[in-house]
Amino acid sequence: MPKIDPNKPLPHIHSREIVAQSKFFRVERLDLEFSNGATREFERMAGGNRGAVMIVPMLDENTMVLIREYAAGTHSYQLGFPKGLIDPGETAIEAANRELQEEAGFAANELVELHKVSMAPTFFNANMTIVLARDLYPKQLEGDEPEPLEVIHWPLDNADALLAREDFVEARCIAALFLAQKWFKEQ
Incomplete structure (x- = not known):
């Protein structure tokens, strides 16, 4: 070591x-x-230190909920997990449940913090908490997206096909996928 x-x-x-x-x-x-x-x-x-969340929603032990949304940075539609900023006064868990409702139309009875990650810490003060959401039920909140997001169900045991897609490339989403797989293996 x-x-x-x-x-x-x-x-x-x-x-x-x-x-x-x-x-x-x-x-x-x-x-x-x-x-x-x-x-x-x-x-x-210069960051605002609010933090952000990314949610790996699970409909069941093998079915993830993904969203497809416009990414201005690459001027493309990207497949990934619901995510967003933590609002003032919210915990990461509260923000995760809110973002899940706004972006995917589900709320969760069980939310587990998996890990905190940062993006390019040499240049950004941007931290994100990866949260696993289970025991989902339909519940929609209005979000700030300019158009409805596509909601896609994807089998966790077919993660290799997801990783092979050209529209599933965000590093934080890939990290969240691996963290979720690790969590399930340890249960």
Whole structure:
């Protein structure tokens, strides 16, 4: 096992400044000094620290619920799991149940936090809690999507075919799939 120093000091932030901003994003520049005296200027997306959730909904022990929605970043329709931001005052579990209702038309009686992941932590302060949802029942809440999302049922035991699809490529969805498979193997 490699030795990792848990007490290594974080770099000192000498200054921070917002250098670009849009309706959705803020870019922050940091002037840093590391413990060895090296200095660097980093840019990162300034996060709101609200966090997000991704839900792996299970209709039964082998049937996942996926959604297909427009992805502006790739200008394509992508297949994946329901996901969204945690609203102020919500827990990750509450947000997961709300997003599941808004995007897939189901609520869950059982929600289990599987793992927390981050996306490109060198540049983003964006954390996501992966949640497994079981004992589903139909319940729809109105969401903020511009068009109805397609809801697709997919067998967990056919995950290889899902991974082979050109429209199931988001890294967080792939991680969520593997975490769900691991959870079921350990039960």
